Amino acid sequence: MSPSAINSNETQASGEKPGVVWGEQKPAPRRSGLSEALHRALVGVMKAMPRSVVRLAASPYIAGEDSAQAWRLADDLWRTKQLHSTLDVLGEHVQSQADIDDYFSQFKQLVTELEGRKHANISIKLSALGQAQDEDACFQRTRELVAQARDVGTFVRFDMEDATTVSSTLGIYRRVRKEFDNCGVVLQSRLYRTREDIESLRELRPNVRLCIGIYPENPSIALQSKTEMKRHLLELLNVLWDNGQHVAIATHEEWVIRKALELADKKNKPSHEIEVQMLLGVPRNALQKELVQRGVRVRLYVPYGRRWYAYSMRRLENNPDMLRMVAGNVLGGLFRAR
Ligand SMILES: Cc1cc2nc3c(=O)[nH]c(=O)nc-3n(C[C@H](O)[C@H](O)[C@H](O)COP(=O)(O)OP(=O)(O)OC[C@H]3O[C@@H](n4cnc5c(N)ncnc54)[C@H](O)[C@@H]3O)c2cc1C
Structure with a gap:
């Protein structure tokens, strides 16, 4: 089947995450003494807060603890605002076999719940499926999920994690694509390698989510200025569209x-071929509505899961930018409706 004929709700004409969800696992690069101290102090305040207060702060960004809560939200976003969703079970860099098995079964359950919901699909992190422990076993789990998703007519996005995982993730993607079309990758414009990755994937014409990338990377392999990353994103978009690929920006x-x-x-690209994705909870209501x-497809990333607390704290701790943005959104929301 050609990519253009993929039976996936991300590639069909008719039609994604809370802010605290994206963050690095590696320690952030060294900051100046003052900003480091300020960040540590803010993290300390967050950690001292009762879970219920942190839950309140995280609530715009996280759909809940189970899939029923996530579905209530995703179905409502579709019914009231025509916003598509991509659902994700919170978790990454999972260590134990029991946790890998648990994530795998949660995702399998989620795929069964996607049947008949053309407004949604799923995003998976291969590190939650044992990528670091056993790449081949991770491939088998991923393959099984994509096969199951194909059977219910839905689509699986492979999230991209830090630069050390890119080759492995693209390798697993290539293997899965030998059998299935209903899956796509994520490319990060901050990485110098991305242009070459686009070339090496060209034959497959993958459905791509294009982002700047959240993981701080070494200057030898990645741009450091966000403005440059965004300009580069637009250049890469041009290349991908010229290749005839579906891109979710x-x-x-x-x-x-x-x-x-x-x-x-x-x-002369029609609106219905354009897709923009944002994180649940980041206040962009007016822009999304517009x-x-x-006629542009807008998809929110809708994460949920029992491990929301550890996950959110780790994200905030490792990513000072995120703490700043979350605080900015909360304060901004007090003064304006967007
Ligand atoms: C749907 C979706 C999927 C993604 N998937 C991946 C992935 O697979 N791999 C990966 O490395 N990265 C992923 N990302 C993260 C992405 O790479 C960026 O790090 C993130 O979107 C911020 O970049 P920006 O282009 O919005 O610009 P920024 O300059 O970072 O943000 C612009 C403004 O948006 C708001 N904002 C942005 N992010 C947040 C946040 N987290 N919390 C609160 N406010 C925020 C702030 O007001 C900020 O000033 C994803 C992002 C989205 C929206």
Whole structure:
């Protein structure tokens, strides 16, 4: 089957995550003494807070603890705002076999619940499926999930994690694509290697989620300025569209989205072929509404899971940017409705 004929709700014309969900596992690069001290102090405050208060702060970003709560939200987003979703069970870099098995069975259950829900699909992190422990076993689990997803007519996005995992993730993707079309990858514009990855994947014409990437990476392999990452994202978008690939542009940066729309206009690309993805909880209501009205597919990343607390704290701890953005969104929300 050609990629254009994929029976996936991400590639069909008719039609994704809370902010605290994306963060690095590696220690963030060294910050100046003052900002490091401020960040440590803020993390200390967060850790001293009762779980119920942290839950409240995380609530815009996390759909709940189980799939029933996530579905209530995702179904409601579709019914009331025509927003698509991609659901994710919170977890990554899972260590024990019992935890790997647990994630795997939660994802399998989630796929069964996708049947008949054309407004949603799933995103998986291979590190939660044992990528670091046994790559081949991880491939087998991923293959099984994608096969099951194909049977219910849905799509599986392989999230991209830090740079040490990119070759392995793309390798597993290539192996799965030998049998199945209903899956896609994520490419990060901060990495210098991404242009070559696009070339090496060209034959497969993968459905790509294009983002700047969240994991701080070494200057020898990655851009360091966010503005440059965003400009690079737009350049890569141009290449991917010229290849005829479906691209989901994952950003909350309005000027990037507007530039992408201009590019689409120049290429006479109809709105229904454009997809923009954002994280649940990041306040972009007006922009999302405008995009939906224009016929662009908008998808929110909807994470949920029992391990929300450890996950959120680790994210905030490792990523000062995220703490700043979450605080900014909370304060911004007090003063304006977007
Ligand atoms: C749907 C989706 C899927 C993603 N998948 C991946 C992936 O697989 N691999 C990967 O490495 N990265 C992934 N990311 C993260 C992405 O790479 C960026 O790190 C993130 O989107 C922030 O980049 P930005 O383009 O929005 O620009 P930024 O300059 O970082 O953000 C612009 C503004 O958006 C708001 N904002 C952005 N992010 C957050 C946040 N987390 N919390 C609160 N406010 C925020 C802030 O107001 C900020 O000023 C994903 C992002 C999205 C939206």
